[in-house]
Amino acid sequence: MTDSASVPPQQRARRSAAVDAAVGAGRALGLTVTDARVLHDLFSVVVHLAPAPVVARVPTVLPRSTDPAVQSSRQRTELDVAQWLADRGTPVLPPSPLVPREPVRRDGFSMTFWQYVEEDRDREPDYAANAESTAGLHAAMRDYPGPLSFLSAAEPEFVEDSLALLDESPGLLTPADVDRARREWRVLAPLVRSRAAFEEAFPGVGLQPVHGDSPPANIFAGVDGDRYADFELVTYGPVEWDLAALGPELEAAYDRGARRHGIRPLNPDVLRFVNAVGMLRAVATLTLAPQLPVLEDYLRPAVDHWRTLPFAGGLPG
Known part of the structure; x- marks a missing residue:
């Protein structure tokens, strides 16, 4: 958790409001909450509603294009996928069994509730091992029967809205960068928005x-072992999406896991495509920096790297 003394006033106020909403929602659901504790605060505020063994995740940094109904629907899908995996023995952070498996809206926030699992804070993440493990997650997810939209994790509405705003965004981008981003999106967007177009391009x-959201970076180190977490962007698409922008070492680790689990290895052409889309999502995320100023520092290396890459991942423009 970030030291509150170093947190900008806007973020402190947002955190406080999110904690109050989570505590109020938890108590309304019948939980005893006397010692709420913030576990994480970046795009979401994650609150342990102690002494109840329940964690509330409250998204707080959101694009202006966020539709409350769409947000609730995606949170409901996340809960369903995580529970489906847990029921089949896949190690995940599961929804809390102590409250209904539904998102709750309170005080302008839409939140979900999860089982509290103690974190092993002394263990450093092994991203190569996590990437190899991701192939096992993909093998487990193949039979999920619920409806999922094609590449919704790319958040095309957010990208388009953000690209329209980039002229107003201070910081890392030059006018040439903004022009390139918009031209790249014109090439990539049709393959993001249409499964048929994607399948024609990558038969x-x-x-x-x-x-949907880089599982090698979203594996929770529990004291009882690793668990997959944060299925907020769960989607239907190529497995390459989950390895976007992670580099050759982690791609090779994933392929080792794929061979072990009997699933296909990564396709280099699709990797170039998802890497290009992932870079544009990083550029688009700069428009959230007014809400979360530290984003500029996080995204600077990604923007610098994007400038060195082939236009639109090498797809014909």
């Missing part, structure tokens, strides 16, 4: 349910 590449 024979299998699609399936995928995590």
Whole structure:
């Protein structure tokens, strides 16, 4: 958790409001909450509603294009996918069994509730091992029967809205950067928005349910072992989406896991495509910096790297 003394006033106020909403919602659901504690605060405020063994995750940094009904629907899908995986023995952070498995809206926030699992804070993440493990998650997710939209994790509405705002965003981008980003999106957007267009561009590449938000970076180190977490962007698409922008070492680790689990290895052409889309999502995320100023520092290396890459991942413009 970030030291509150170093947190900007806007973020402190947002955190306080999110904690109050989570505590109020938890008590309204019948939980005893006397010692709420913030576990994490970046795009979401994650609150342990102690002494109840329940964690509330409260998204707080959101694009202006966020639709409350769409947000609630995606949170409901996340809860369903996590519970489905847990029921089949996949190690995940599961929804809390102590409250209904539904998002709750309170005080302008939409939140979800999860089982509290103690974190092993002394263990450093092994991203290569996590990437190899991701193939096992993909093998487990292949049979998920619920409806999922094609590449919704790319958040095309957010990207388009953000690209329209980039002229107003201070900081890292030059006018040439903004022009390139918009031209790249014109090439990439049709393949993001249409499964048929994607399959025409990449014939024979299998699609399936995928995590949606870089699972090698979203594996929770519990004291009882690693667990997959944060299925907020769960989607239907190529497995390459979950390895976007992670580099050759982690791609090779994933392929080792794929061989072990009997699923296909990563396709280099699709990787170039998802890497290009992922870079544009990073550029688009700069428009959230007024809400979360530290984003500029986080995104600076990504923007610098994007400038060195082939236009639109090498796809014909």
